[in-house]
Amino acid sequence: MNPPPHSQPRPLRDAPLLLLITTGVLLGSMLPMSRVARAEGWSPLAFAFWPALGSGLALVLMGGRSTTPPASARPLLRYGLIAGVLSVAVPNSVTFVVMQHLGTSLTSLMYTLPPLFTYAFAWGLGIERYRPLRLAGILVGLVGAAMLVLGRYSAGTGSMWWLGLALCTPISIAMGNVYRKLSMPAGVSSGVLAGGMLLGGALALLPLLVMHEGALVLSASAWGVILAQCVFTSLGYRVYFHFQRVADPVYFSQFGYVLSATGVLSGLLFFHERLMAPTVVAMGIIVAGIALVNMRPREAGLPQQAPSPPPALGR
Numbered sequence: 001m002n003p004p005p006h007s008q009p010r011p012l013r014d015a016p017l018l019l020l021i022t023t024g025v026l027l028g029s030m031l032p033m034s035r036v037a038r039a040e041g042w043s044p045l046a047f048a049f050w051p052a053l054g055s056g057l058a059l060v061l062m063g064g065r066s067t068t069p070p071a072s073a074r075p076l077l078r079y080g081l082i083a084g085v086l087s088v089a090v091p092n093s094v095t096f097v098v099m100q101h102l103g104t105s106l107t108s109l110m111y112t113l114p115p116l117f118t119y120a121f122a123w124g125l126g127i128e129r130y131r132p133l134r135l136a137g138i139l140v141g142l143v144g145a146a147m148l149v150l151g152r153y154s155a156g157t158g159s160m161w162w163l164g165l166a167l168c169t170p171i172s173i174a175m176g177n178v179y180r181k182l183s184m185p186a187g188v189s190s191g192v193l194a195g196g197m198l199l200g201g202a203l204a205l206l207p208l209l210v211m212h213e214g215a216l217v218l219s220a221s222a223w224g225v226i227l228a229q230c231v232f233t234s235l236g237y238r239v240y241f242h243f244q245r246v247a248d249p250v251y252f253s254q255f256g257y258v259l260s261a262t263g264v265l266s267g268l269l270f271f272h273e274r275l276m277a278p279t280v281v282a283m284g285i286i287v288a289g290i291a292l293v294n295m296r297p298r299e300a301g302l303p304q305q306a307p308s309p310p311p312a313l314g315r
Contacts, residue, residue, distance in 0.1 A: 024258020026236030056198030063191025084200025086176030108263025117174030141289025190241030
């Protein structure tokens with residue numbers, strides 16, 4: 001009897017764990033960089049606009065060289081604008097605003113919630129089939145999110161308002177996840193899709209930037225922050241789409257938790273923030289909900305169901 005053939009080991013660039021950590025850390029850099037940008041004089045709109053514009057142009061220029069132009073540009077333009085609003089313009093602007101009031105650590109916890117909202121939206125639209133464990137995970141995770149809100153309520157109605165606004169970030173990201181699942185153009189490279197999404201977000205922010213922002217008179221160090229964030233965002237989204245091709249959807253969804261951990265750790269290490277006990281308990285409940293959402297039926301001792309189309313997951 002011949003021994004089974006050995007599978008070829010994956011190259012290091014395709015290692016899922018390495019891609020998971022790299023994607024989360026690179027995209028999570030936005031959280032501490034938002035604090036630095038604020039100190040350098042950048043407004044929320046400007047800091048959301050310029051990195052999206054610079055990163056989008058870089059990704060489109062790099063990806064366009066290896067991609068055959070589509071027969072019609074209209075679907076790609078529509079995709080880029082809608083995905084950019086939902087996945088870039090709204091989350092990044094809201095994050096920058098609430099970061100100044102809630103701190104880096106608590107704002108970072110919002111990035112643990114998009115998978116839960118994504119499953120809820122996908123299930124409601126019929127993309128995701130009914131699975132008791134995942135529904136239970138959504139409910140448990142939302143209990144944890146409610147505890148975050150109620151925990152902050154004791155600090156005053158101002159904190160309650162800012163935390164409620166912060167919840168727009170995971171909701172918008174989840175809506176973007178579902179939209180990309182349903183509307184992603186075929187035959188276009190991931191670099192062009194990512195760049196188009198970033199440019200769509202920048203385009204959506206441009207009218208607001210023109211109406212509300214004055215002339216840009218900022219220091220070289222302020223533009224250095226924008227340049228650094230462009231590098232982080234470009235690399236992050238390039239790795240993001242490569243990771244999406246290499247890993248299965250459930251594993252891929254975990255990068256949001258690395259992103260959140262990056263923000264929490266940066267707040268503790270660089271901004272001297274402290275996590276209160278109710279926040280830590282709420283974090284634990286959210287993690288429990290995430291574990292239920294990602295648990296396979298056989299891991300819970302339940303009969304394995306027939307496979308269904310992969311869920312809409314991602315940032």
